[in-house]
Amino acid sequence: xxxxxxxxxxxxxxxxxxxxxxxxxxxxxxxxxxxxxxxxxxxxxxxxxxxxxxxxxxxxxxxxxxxxxxxxxxxxxxxxxxxxxxxxxxxxxxxxxxxxxxxxxxxxxxxxxxxxxxxxxxxxxxxxxxxxxxxxxxxxxxxxxxxxxxxxxxxxxxxxxxxxxxxxxxxxxxxxxxxxxxxxxxxxxxxxxxxxxxxxxxxxxxxxxxxxxxxxxxxxxxxxxxxxxxxxxxxxxxxxxxxxxxxxxxxxxxxxxxxxxxxxxxxxxxxxxxxxxxxxxxxxxxxxxxxxxxxxxxxxxxxxxxxxxxxxxxxxxxxxxxxxxxxxxxxxxxxxxxxxxxxxxxxxxxxxxxxxxxxxxxxxxxxxxxxxxxxxxxxxxxxxxxxxxxxxxxxxxxxxxxxxxxxxxxxxxxxxxxxxxxxxxxxxxxxxxxxxxxxxxxxxxxxxxxxxxxxxxxxxxxxxxxxxxxxxxxxxxxxxxxxxxxxxxxxxxxxxxxxxxxxxxxxxxxxxxxxxxxxxxxxxxxxxxxxxxxxxxxxxxxxxxxxxxxxxxx
RNA sequence: GGCCCGUUGGUCAAGUGGCCUAAGACUCCGGCCUCUCACGCCGGCAACACGAGUUCGAAUCUCGUACGGGUCACCA
Numbered sequence: 205x206x207x208x209x210x211x212x213x214x215x216x217x218x219x220x221x222x223x224x225x226x227x228x229x230x231x232x233x234x235x236x237x238x239x240x241x242x243x244x245x246x247x248x249x250x251x252x253x254x255x256x257x258x259x260x261x262x263x264x265x266x267x268x269x270x271x272x273x274x275x276x277x278x279x280x281x282x283x284x285x286x287x288x289x290x291x292x293x294x295x296x297x298x299x300x301x302x303x304x305x306x307x308x309x310x311x312x313x314x315x316x317x318x319x320x321x322x323x324x325x326x327x328x329x330x331x332x333x334x335x336x337x338x339x340x341x342x343x344x345x346x347x348x349x350x351x352x353x354x355x356x357x358x359x360x361x362x363x364x365x366x367x368x369x370x371x372x373x374x375x376x377x378x379x380x381x382x383x384x385x386x387x388x389x390x391x392x393x394x395x396x397x398x399x400x401x402x403x404x405x406x407x408x409x410x411x412x413x414x415x416x417x418x419x420x421x422x423x424x425x426x427x428x429x430x431x432x433x434x435x436x437x438x439x440x441x442x443x444x445x446x447x448x449x450x451x452x453x454x455x456x457x458x459x460x461x462x463x464x465x466x467x468x469x470x471x472x473x474x475x476x477x478x479x480x481x482x483x484x485x486x487x488x489x490x491x492x493x494x495x496x497x498x499x500x501x502x503x504x505x506x507x508x509x510x511x512x513x514x515x516x517x518x519x520x521x522x523x524x525x526x527x528x529x530x531x532x533x534x535x536x537x538x539x540x541x542x543x544x545x546x547x548x549x550x551x552x553x554x555x556x557x558x559x560x561x562x563x564x565x566x567x568x569x570x571x572x573x574x575x576x577x578x579x580x581x582x583x584x585x586x587x588x589x590x591x592x593x594x595x596x597x598x599x600x601x602x603x604x605x606x607x608x609x610x611x612x613x614x615x616x617x618x619x620x621x622x623x624x625x626x627x628x629x630x631x632x633x634x635x636x637x638x639x640x641x642x643x644x645x646x647x648x649x650x651x652x653x654x655x656x657x658x659x660x661x662x663x664x665x666x667x668x669x670x671x672x673x674x675x676x677x678x679x680x681x682x683x684x685x686x687x688x689x690x691x692x693x694x695x696x697x698x699x700x701x702x703x704x705x706x707x708x709x710x711x712x713x714x715x716x717x718x719x720x721x722x723x724x725x726x727x728x729x730x731x732x733x734x735x736x737x738x739x740x741x742x743x744x745x746x747x748x749x750x751x752x753x754x755x756x757x758x
Numbered sequence: 759g760g761c762c763c764g765u766u767g768g769u770c771a772a773g774u775g776g777c778c779u780a781a782g783a784c785u786c787c788g789g790c791c792u793c794u795c796a797c798g799c800c801g802g803c804a805a806c807a808c809g810a811g812u813u814c815g816a817a818u819c820u821c822g823u824a825c826g827g828g829u830c831a832c833c834a
Binding site: 244245246248278280281283284346350353364365366367368369394396416419420421422426428429431432433434436438439442458459460461462463464465466484486487489491495496497498528529532533535536539557558559560561562564566567569570571573577617620621622623624625626681684685695696697698710711712713714715716718719720725726727728729731 | 759760761762763764765768769770771772782783784785792793794795796797798826827828829830831832833834
């Protein structure tokens, strides 16, 4: 058979050549060792945490090597496509402050020299390569229907074949003559284009994966589909064409692709492309009934990236947490460089886990508390109010009604050597600040077990007499100490511990009563600062209210 | 089932034949810190899946077993 004739029959209108493509998309001019990576999502309208994770590795690998990362849209499966899919992806990344140097930048917009970056717009590239493969005798049309293929699979099943699929003797259309093909094509029969595999199952190929190390497997023998009946390429073929002509040096993707590597190696070879480096990333897992499984879109709310925005985790927190999963020594680095840009971290593929890590919300909270504890009061204010604007309008109104006051609230014990770490996400701010706002405050005078209402009332009365809103912190504290003795408490906690029988309690009990009266909380940050924010009228008001509550109960 | 990958405390993990009586972090539990909480500090619980082999010596190398995961589409 004359392959040129076949190519012309199959692709009569394709004139672009491999050589022209090579010229149009020349190798990148990158510094030594710099990596060109890409993140290629399908526009399904859902951004999975795993997408963020892999994309983050892509960006990290690019930036840490002085290279670049671009965004390519893989919309070859029209069934899964969603209208606003592309915007959802771009917005999703923007929410995390992540962007790409090249590729799709919005719906219908893109930048970069290797355009187009949307697969549905790259038909001529795939067609040209497909034609070339036919010319070289490395691809052929297959007219088998879905019914025929499933019948074939059934037969293989029955025969107990170890290897199933369209290959070797099972590949019926492989041996079609030109005349047979011509007749079917002219009759309008639909066809797919298949690779004419030259692989030998007894030969083995070796892949040196950047993460998984050396992997050996049998050569591919399958005549895999390159172009579907509608002329759209399969993932495998698009991967070869795009990652070659977009001059990707390092392919980073989920490890579910590992099993397809033999196909990809065969394809790159057939096309005459240089094989890129591969890094197969293990998925983020979730604990389930004692075992592990992939984070599931349906079962796990935290699988959606939007979950974190809704809960009010700062993007920085999520990113830092992801960093610890990517390279666990990031934590040490972060401790040494608390405020450094995380892209300065010396990322390494070698330090990535070979198996999937369990997603740990508790750990995320810890990381997030650290992140928030390092923020300024202004940053906390804007983070919290931006979150509240969307998810808690009442809180938003309260916070923004008096930004100065809100910032003062967030300033309590912030900025020192030992910053408080009690906020992990913005949704906790409402509860954190509730007692500082009348609109959120619910009086609830619940005394500790060792204090009776009379004792508490005595403390409050005495305190009201001593209270002066203009006292500085030391004076304020000294006054509480001075209260202790006459009421039968000791200002010295150690003394109390040595002989508890001598006292009603210690200074902790006295200040607890005052704290409860002023805030209805047993635990708060620095009470002096809180009372200063509350103001003398409100403090007196609340203590008086507590007093009457205690006496009424008697 | 075939092929491939993996398995160190509850979790993330260091570890590349002797420095391992197995690091660090999170969680949990004690204790300390001139108010509570938080922070910080000190301490504690807790692991090399199993079995053979190689070796003077194995968490580390080899083989087998078990368990877990992935993949076998005109989906990506």
